[in-house]
Amino acid sequence: MRSFTHRTAGKIALAGAAGATALLLTACGADDGKSGTDHGGAASTASAAPSATASASGGAAAAPGPFNDADVMFAQMMIPHHEQALEMARLADGRAQDPEVRKLVTAIERAQDPEIRKMRAWLAGWGRPESAGHGSGGGHGMAGMMSEQDMKSLAAAEGVAFDRRFAExxxxxxxxxxxxxxxxxxxxxNPTATALADDVVRTQSAEVTALRKILDRL
Structure with a gap:
């Protein structure tokens, strides 16, 4: 009786293993039928990557198409440049007096914060770091960046003095x-990166014109 029980248990175990193997082979066969074992794995990874990038960057997507070193450098340099512009804009809260200055501050915040998220998504999608050591605070290649003293002088100003200094x-x-x-x-x-460059040239050139007019009347 004891021998029968052992033999029966062994058969059940073997049957269970065979069934599991059959199910596994069926699943693999279904995947192979769609795109092939190797291609199926690659497709899965590729489809998951954009979603992860978009999630990490607040919904922005990686820039499609080819890219080169100029595209990478543009994003790596423009991110901290935009970040400093937002820092300057935030200083206007409670300090700016001129309505045109406040209007421009709002425009800067609305445009540049989403652009930062876009460029971060591009770099993530390209597999490049956000920073490549280009420096800050007026370092090499960072045209127009304010020094620490510039930022302190802006933070110390109020009213018309702030408006004038902010515009300058x-x-x-x-x-x-x-x-x-x-x-x-x-x-x-990259066409997406060059399109953003077009937007920067157009919008910020127009804002420079508006800021010069503000300076002329202050």
Whole structure:
């Protein structure tokens, strides 16, 4: 009786193993039928990557198409440049008096914060770091960046003095961004990156014109 029980249990175990193996082979066969074992795995990874990138960057997607070093440098340099512009804009809260200055501050915040998220998504999708050691605070290649003293002087000003100082500094800052965007227009390859460069040149050049008019009347 004891021998029968052992033999029966062994048969049941073997049957269970065979059934599991059959199910596994059936599943693998279904995947192979769709795209092949190797291609199926690659497709799965590729489809998951954009979603992960979009999630990490607040919904922005990686820039499609080819890219080159100019595209990468444009994003790596423009991110900290935009971040400093947002820092300057935040200082306007409670300090700016001129309605045109406050209007421009709002425009800068609405445009540049989403652009930062876009460029971070591009770099993630390209497999490149956000920073490549280009420096900050007016370092090499970072045209228009404010020094620490510039930022302190802006933070210390209020009313008309703030409006005037903000306009002066933001003109220089925007001029630097426009110069970097023009470099991207000339040397970039990725169409999404060059399109953003076009936007930067157009919008920030218009804002420089508006800031100069503000300075003329203050």
């Amino acid at each position: 500094l933001m003109i220089a800052h925007h001029d630097g961004a426009v110069a970097m965007a023009k470099d991207e227009q000339r040397g970039g390859e």
